[in-house]
Amino acid sequence: AQSVTQPDIHITVSEGASLELRCNYSYGATPYLFWYVQSPGQGLQLLLKYFSGDTLVQGIKGFEAEFKRSQSSFNLRKPSVHWSDAAEYFCAVQAPYSGGGADGLTFGKGTHLIIQP
Amino acid sequence: NAGVTQTPKFQVLKTGQSMTLQCAQDMNHEYMSWYRQDPGMGLRLIHYSVGAGITDQGEVPNGYNVSRSTTEDFPLRLLSAAPSQTSVYFCASRYGQGGGYTFGSGTRLTVV
Numbered sequence: 307a308q309s310v311t312q313p314d315i316h317i318t319v320s321e322g323a324s325l326e327l328r329c330n331y332s333y334g335a336t337p338y339l340f341w342y343v344q345s346p347g348q349g350l351q352l353l354l355k356y357f358s359g360d361t362l363v364q365g366i367k368g369f370e371a372e373f374k375r376s377q378s379s380f381n382l383r384k385p386s387v388h389w390s391d392a393a394e395y396f397c398a399v400q401a402p403y404s405g406g407g408a409d410g411l412t413f414g415k416g417t418h419l420i421i422q423p
Numbered sequence: 424n425a426g427v428t429q430t431p432k433f434q435v436l437k438t439g440q441s442m443t444l445q446c447a448q449d450m451n452h453e454y455m456s457w458y459r460q461d462p463g464m465g466l467r468l469i470h471y472s473v474g475a476g477i478t479d480q481g482e483v484p485n486g487y488n489v490s491r492s493t494t495e496d497f498p499l500r501l502l503s504a505a506p507s508q509t510s511v512y513f514c515a516s517r518y519g520q521g522g523g524y525t526f527g528s529g530t531r532l533t534v535v
Contacts (some may be wrong), residue, residue, distance in 0.1 A: 310465075314465075327434065340524075342526075349526040349527055350466075355523045396466065408479070409471045409472075409473050409479075410481050411456070411458075411466070411524060412468070412482075413467070414464050414465055415463060422476050422514060
């Protein structure tokens, strides 16, 4: 069974500082990889996704993520955070397409990002 | 284009009552799925559908039923609500391979 680990439950970053949120996955092959953001009381918004190809993926709101196959990781980064980035961040995986059958996402437990002024 | 619409937004049930959480999408997406979100647990997959008439169980299906009679709608039924089903429920849909999931705004359910 696939699983996703986000080692950091909470991270505090000063506004303007750089950010890296960690994500490790366990799966027999390379899954499809996603990062979502959730603001309080809101639904989930897709930041970026990786299916194949270039291992550095650009997303919305200035975020990027790098897929490292050797480390089974898909870490999210941002060069300079803004107070509006304070939210819950979820890493998720999906089994690659196999001609039908299983679907759905497996999520990590999330990282709560706090921005200090 | 409304995306994924979930109703109701809030609901309080008594133990043993039944109800249906509604999910509708207007993007002609093939794939739909239901998740529950509990504090410290992330989101967990309840049921999913890969097309009209086709559904299957996810990680935490017990106590929930689904059906998919149309492409647009994917309701989630609680037959006999239990306090353990107190949670926030999200519905999501995607078009096909290569598509990310679009999520609804959620239904906050409390079972007393």
